[in-house]
């Protein structure tokens with residue numbers, strides 16, 4: 563048999579897909595995937611390389627109460643775990659899966675696994691994040707400054723077709739028409755990008771989206787400056 567649940571070892575998904583557009587899972591979605599995995603004995607893996615370690619305002623995106631706190635079996639991580647100071651990544655393994663290797667030892671190894679420099683950078687980064695309340699900062703910025711500010715911009719500028727995000731992980735869709743959600747052309751995205759850069763803001767654009775993903779240490783003042791630049795550039799584009 564080449565199809566069916568028994569042929570599926572694992573489902574791997576980004577808790578909040580990042581590059582695809584900062585897609586916040588709709589209510590019940592992750593619970594539904596978890597239920598299917600439990601029903602069919604499938605391992606659930608969350609890729610938190612982009613959305614983990616504070617980006618969504620929690621240590622891990624799956625801990626956000628709006629996603630119902632679904633527990634994965636494995637979590638992959640990298641980037642934010644040490645702010646990228648040294649290349650490092652890893653996988654968090656649930657007890658039940660880790661215990662499987664007690665009897666059945668996995669005789670594997672990697673040249674650089676557990677490299678002391680990379681591990682030290684992780685410990686130092688996590689200590690600094692805890693001491694400085696960086697995850698709390700990301701949550702507060704998202705809830706009080708960045709989220710409300712982007713929604714205000716969307717009320718004012720018809721070019722913004724959708725605003726979505728959480729913590730310091732947001733995206734704007736740029737559209738020609740809000741009702742049909744028809745995307746703006748590449749030329750318009752290019753013009754927006756050039757104007758943002760000329761005004762001192764370095765944006766990340768993909769298709770017709772701007773991903774608004776500042777560092778977790780961003781301050782309310784810095785977000786305010788960025789919002790003012792977006793406002794100015796959208797006003798210029800629309801006139």
Ligand SMILES: Cc1ncc(COP(=O)(O)O)c(C=O)c1O
Nearest residue numbers: 576580609611612640641650651
């Ligand atoms: C969501 C996601 N998963 C996985 C990866 C790959 O991570 P790494 O390069 O640490 O293997 C990336 C890299 O950009 C990513 O964004």
